[in-house]
Amino acid sequence: MTAPPEQPPAAMLRLSGDIDLATADDVVTRGANLLTHSAPGVPLIVDLGGVTFLDSSGLSALVRLRRTAEAQGSQVLLRDVPERVAALLELSGLAEYFPTAN
Amino acid sequence: MDIDELLSEVLERLRGILDADTAAVLLHEEGTNELVARAARGLEEEVRQGVRVPIGVGFAGRIAANRQPVRLHRVDETTVANPILWDKGIQRMLGVPLMLGGRLLGVLHVGRLAPRDFTIDDEELLQVAAERVAAAIRTRQYAVEAAAAGMLERSLLPVRLPNVPGLQLSARYVPAENRAIGGDWYDAFTLPDGALWVITGDVAGHGLHAAVVMGRVKSALRAYALLGDSPAHVLELTDRKVEHFEIGAMVTVVCARAYRPFADWTISSAGHLPPVVAAPGVPTTLAAVQPGPPLGTVGMAPREDAHLELPPGGLLLLYTDGLVERRDEAIGAGLERLRDAVRAAHPATVSREVMQHLVGSDTPLDDIALLVLRRHPPVAGDVPTAAATTAKLRVREFAADSDSTRAARRFALEAAGPLPPAAHDTLELLVSELATNAVIHGGTPFRLAVARHASTVIVEVSDTGTGEVSLHDPAASDPHGRGLRIVARLADSWGVHNNGPSLGKTVWFRLDVAGGTLEFSS
Numbered sequence: 001m002t003a004p005p006e007q008p009p010a011a012m013l014r015l016s017g018d019i020d021l022a023t024a025d026d027v028v029t030r031g032a033n034l035l036t037h038s039a040p041g042v043p044l045i046v047d048l049g050g051v052t053f054l055d056s057s058g059l060s061a062l063v064r065l066r067r068t069a070e071a072q073g074s075q076v077l078l079r080d081v082p083e084r085v086a087a088l089l090e091l092s093g094l095a096e097y098f099p100t101a102n
Numbered sequence: 103m104d105i106d107e108l109l110s111e112v113l114e115r116l117r118g119i120l121d122a123d124t125a126a127v128l129l130h131e132e133g134t135n136e137l138v139a140r141a142a143r144g145l146e147e148e149v150r151q152g153v154r155v156p157i158g159v160g161f162a163g164r165i166a167a168n169r170q171p172v173r174l175h176r177v178d179e180t181t182v183a184n185p186i187l188w189d190k191g192i193q194r195m196l197g198v199p200l201m202l203g204g205r206l207l208g209v210l211h212v213g214r215l216a217p218r219d220f221t222i223d224d225e226e227l228l229q230v231a232a233e234r235v236a237a238a239i240r241t242r243q244y245a246v247e248a249a250a251a252g253m254l255e256r257s258l259l260p261v262r263l264p265n266v267p268g269l270q271l272s273a274r275y276v277p278a279e280n281r282a283i284g285g286d287w288y289d290a291f292t293l294p295d296g297a298l299w300v301i302t303g304d305v306a307g308h309g310l311h312a313a314v315v316m317g318r319v320k321s322a323l324r325a326y327a328l329l330g331d332s333p334a335h336v337l338e339l340t341d342r343k344v345e346h347f348e349i350g351a352m353v354t355v356v357c358a359r360a361y362r363p364f365a366d367w368t369i370s371s372a373g374h375l376p377p378v379v380a381a382p383g384v385p386t387t388l389a390a391v392q393p394g395p396p397l398g399t400v401g402m403a404p405r406e407d408a409h410l411e412l413p414p415g416g417l418l419l420l421y422t423d424g425l426v427e428r429r430d431e432a433i434g435a436g437l438e439r440l441r442d443a444v445r446a447a448h449p450a451t452v453s454r455e456v457m458q459h460l461v462g463s464d465t466p467l468d469d470i471a472l473l474v475l476r477r478h479p480p481v482a483g484d485v486p487t488a489a490a491t492t493a494k495l496r497v498r499e500f501a502a503d504s505d506s507t508r509a510a511r512r513f514a515l516e517a518a519g520p521l522p523p524a525a526h527d528t529l530e531l532l533v534s535e536l537a538t539n540a541v542i543h544g545g546t547p548f549r550l551a552v553a554r555h556a557s558t559v560i561v562e563v564s565d566t567g568t569g570e571v572s573l574h575d576p577a578a579s580d581p582h583g584r585g586l587r588i589v590a591r592l593a594d595s596w597g598v599h600n601n602g603p604s605l606g607k608t609v610w611f612r613l614d615v616a617g618g619t620l621e622f623s624s
Contacts, residue, residue: 021538022504053511055534056584063581084527091591097578 011038013065016050019058027058031065035074044069045101049080058085059092066097077101105242109141112235117143120224122212124192127200127235128155128162129208137162137209145213148186159183162197162209169206171198171229173220177213187213196220198229200236207236247310264292267595268363271300272449274457274472278308278424284469285312285353286422287320291327295600296361299327302420302471303355303374315351319344319397323357333357333370334405337397341372341405344398353397356420360412362599364477367410367418372397375426375437378419379410380446382479388441389418415479417446424468425460436460449474495553502541502548502565510537510550510563517552518559518615525615528592529559535585536563536609543567544606557616566606 011034019027035044044065048054066076078100081089089095113125124144128137139153158167160183165172174181174195177188182195190213197211210232214220263271273288285305292298301323305316322343326336336357344351356374360367369377369389373396376388391408412418426436443459444452452474461470496517500506514533515521521529533550540548544567551562576583586609589596593611600607 018508020504020534021507021541053530053534055507055531055538056588057507057534057538059584060581063579067579067581084531088531088588091588092584094578 011035011042011044012047013044014047014050016052018053019051019061020053020055021057024057024061027061028064028068031061031076032068035065035068035072038074041073043075043077043101045077045079047079048082048085051082051085054082054085054088056092059088059094062098063094075099105239106141108238109235110143112231113141113143116212116228116231120196120212120220120227121214122196123215124187124190124213125211127208127210128153129200129239130157130166130206137166140208145186145190148184151186153184153186155183161187161195162211165197165199165209165211166206169199169201171196171225173225175219191215193217194219196224196228198225198232200232200239202236202240207239210235250310263290264298266292266298266364267597268478269298270449270476270478272453272474274453274470276424276457276461276466276470278466278469284308285316286424286469286471287316288420288471288473289320289323290473290475291324293328293330295330296598297327297330297359298361298364299324299333299357299359300418300420300473300475301355301357302422302473303353304422304424304469304471306352306354315348315353318348319351319353319355323355327357327359332368332407333359334394334407337370337372337394337405338403341397341401341403345401348398351398354423355397356391356393358410358418358420362597364475365412365414367412369408369410370394370405371408372405373399375421375423375433378421378441378444379412379416380419380444380452381413381416382446386441386444386446388437412477414477415446417444417449417452417474417476419444419452419456420473421456422469422471424466424470425456425472427468429467446476446479449476452476495551497549497551499547499549500537500540502545504541506541506548507534507537510534513550514552514561518554521559521615525559525613529561529613529615532589532592532611532613533561533563535589536561536611539563539585539609540565540567546606557614559613559615560610561613562608562610564601564606564608568606 013031013034015027031044069076076098078098081100089098109127116125126142126145126148127140129140131138135157137155139148142148155163157163161172161174161181163183177192177195182188192213192215194214194217195211197209200207200210210228212228263273271290277284285307287303289301303319305312305319319340322340323336326339344353354373356371356377358367358369369391371391371393373393376391378386379389380386389410392406394405395403426440427433428436439460443456453472498513500510511530511533515530518529540563544565546565546567548563548565553560589611594614596611598607598609
């Protein structure tokens with residue numbers, strides 16, 4: 001887990017390590033925080049490049065972030081999705097709900 | 103034209119021809135043995151108020167009871183039971199029974215407000231009309247019955263057999279010639295306690311009535327099975343229900359119940375033919391199940407459970423008598439032929455072979471229900487469990503803590519030993535899902551058991567919490583409910599075992615880790 005300290009033009013949440021029951025809530029808190037401080041309509045980009053593991057708790061966090069974003073007219077884009085995470089999104093029928101940004 | 107339009111038109115014409123002011127049809131309702139007003143002219147309130155007349159009572163009731171025409175020259179409370187008729191001021195009445203083939207369908211009657219008697223000619227004319235009305239009603243009733251039977255067939259037959267890890271199942275249902283449905287059925291279901299029940303039964307009689315009783319008995323058996331009792335006790339309870347609520351019904355049924363790995367079967371029979379048992383390398387036999395009396399025959403009979411051992415690869419076949427009974431031979435000969443036709447092969451193959459040998463191209467005279475199950479043969483590997491296998495087994499307990507899911511993943515990967523990358527990722531994910539569920543829903547420390555046996559990894563997660571295990575199909579916007587679905591999709595087999603009251607549950611899965619052939623990740 002790392003923080004996104006730099007100030008990107010779009011809201012950017014950079015994740016690393018294991019996203020599971022122990023870390024999922026923190027992901028949601030940080031992402032929601034970024035959305036709150038962004039201008040309306042600015043998408044939240046979630047960079048998954050450093051993620052080593054992600055399970056259904058991680059999927060749950062992404063779904064919750066997507067809901068928060070939609071509520072304020074924004075959206076969640078994924079970046080640098082590891083192959084196994086992409087496979088899990090596909091398997092869970094969520095792939096089309098999370099467009100990628102590159 | 104539908105029956106109501108037809109009746110209206112006939113009644114209107116009769117009023118004209120017979121110079122009558124009222125005309126009405128009441129139909130016989132077999133269930134209550136009453137006449138029910140179905141169509142009327144000049145007396146519409148009779149239908150609107152749903153007038154009912156017991157057979158034998160009053161004017162229409164007497165016509166129905168004696169199946170003879172009646173002419174009334176006085177209409178009051180002494181001759182007519184229905185107050186609508188005398189309130190109306192009707193002075194004269196004439197009624198005839200609606201008969202078809204010796205069967206009472208109802209009553210047709212006309213009335214006059216003027217005190218002018220109906221003649222014998224009027225009576226003959228009304229009887230001619232009654233014959234035509236009866237024929238039209240019967241035709242209509244047949245059509246309704248056939249449509250209802252078709253709907254019942256679709257609603258009463260099992261939609262599909264349950265998917266049971268460790269077992270293969272196959273079933274057939276063939277109604278007798280020219281019928282949509284009869285009183286035979288098969289049923290197979292699993293219960294929350296992990297029990298698998300298989301049943302075949304036969305309600306004596308044919309047609310819609312037998313099918314309806316069958317539906318109720320099938321449902322009662324399921325309900326009583328849910329109580330957790332043995333087949334004998336479930337049959338005792340169902341017998342009481344049949345005795346009390348299905349008067350005159352006679353039902354034969356055989357119930358068999360087993361828990362994973364489906365080696366020990368408990369079987370009880372109510373007058374039903376014995377199941378056939380086949381196993382690799384031994385002769386096929388009829389199960390030694392001493393039948394009790396059929397349901398609905400003697401009342402409150404104490405019933406017994408028989409026990410049957412089914413080895414890996416063993417097969418159990420339940421059937422109804424239509425399969426073995428032929429008009430020209432004793433039943434023993436049919437049972438002999440059935441035994442000769444059954445072997446311990448795949449249930450779908452056995453179903454096909456049995457139907458081929460015993461039915462062939464004959465149209466069956468009676469319904470046939472057939473249910474076949476087989477334990478997985480030993481070559482393909484019985485569904486192993488971590489506790490039962492002789493392979494290297496590692497067990498550790500974890501706290502109900504969110505950090506435990508990571509620790510559980512590490513432990514499982516280490517215990518499983520070297521794995522191809524795809525299998526590594528899948529195992530890590532599935533262990534994480536079960537551990538997460540144990541922490542969230544169990545709320546108590548959980549035990550993780552991991553066994554590696556050649557190219558198979560078996561994992562069990564046990565907790566003592568009271569949380570229920572259920573498989574969801576969450577919407578894309580739903581943040582929860584995906585864990586077990588992922589396990590169901592990626593594991594080669596999986597299941598839940600209820601360990602008993604206050605002992606919690608075990609969720610297990612088996613993963614074939616050979617060659618990294620899993621679709622998930624690579």
